[in-house]
Amino acid sequence: MTLLLSSCTSAENENMRKVSSVRNSDESYTDIEFSDELDTFEGTLVYTVDSVTYSNSISDFGIDITALNKESDLDMDGGETYYLYPDYINIETGELMENAVFLLVEITATNIDAKSKTGVMLYENGYLFRADIFFLVDLNYKNDGHYFAEGIFYFSEQGKYAEHRYVYELLPGEQITFQIGYVIGNSANDYTNLLLSNTGGDLRVKEGFLIPIDVKAHEEDSDV
Numbered sequence: 001m002t003l004l005l006s007s008c009t010s011a012e013n014e015n016m017r018k019v020s021s022v023r024n025s026d027e028s029y030t031d032i033e034f035s036d037e038l039d040t041f042e043g044t045l046v047y048t049v050d051s052v053t054y055s056n057s058i059s060d061f062g063i064d065i066t067a068l069n070k071e072s073d074l075d076m077d078g079g080e081t082y083y084l085y086p087d088y089i090n091i092e093t094g095e096l097m098e099n100a101v102f103l104l105v106e107i108t109a110t111n112i113d114a115k116s117k118t119g120v121m122l123y124e125n126g127y128l129f130r131a132d133i134f135f136l137v138d139l140n141y142k143n144d145g146h147y148f149a150e151g152i153f154y155f156s157e158q159g160k161y162a163e164h165r166y167v168y169e170l171l172p173g174e175q176i177t178f179q180i181g182y183v184i185g186n187s188a189n190d191y192t193n194l195l196l197s198n199t200g201g202d203l204r205v206k207e208g209f210l211i212p213i214d215v216k217a218h219e220e221d222s223d224v
Helices: 013-023 117-123
Strands: 002-007 044-055 074-076 081-083 100-111 128-130 135-143 146-150 167-169 175-185 194-197 210-212
Touching (some): 074 175, 135 175
Parallel strands (some): 002 044
Antiparallel strands (some): 128 167, 135 146, 135 194
């Protein structure tokens, strides 16, 4: 399995330093085996993080409330306090509670020659890949060696395939751009210590990926 990662931004030296710090820490970076459930494909798949923006209102992104994962909680301050859907969102306006934001990540995936092991095993289609491999990790919060991590709250391709809400089809030589979203909150409104990972909050897995992200506030006249 080869996973190539890239970003459209060049202003990520600080986040790369944070990744190196995590991976070079004796406490955090150890020889934990890469589990089969994470080894989801063989071949080469390229992910490019095109943009990461946030807003207090989901409606700013033109997203319909019905497309959200209503099973997702809002965990405030690394899970110290949590709120069940829809207690943290105004379902009429899409506005979130104070100190909470919707974070939208746009990703372009390019299949060089990858085949999905998960797709073959679960869906009998080796070119169905899962978008929910991406966890949002907050380096501000850590407990028992694990950083706080959130699963996805929104997937732009959701509902296009009957096999699972978070799958997309990508044949060799093809490319797709999709969006995934998260609902997060912290009292300090600090979104500078965030990473994407496929191992949840356990960053000690050497074969797992860590993607530094450059988070920006959503602008009303932006395309996203």
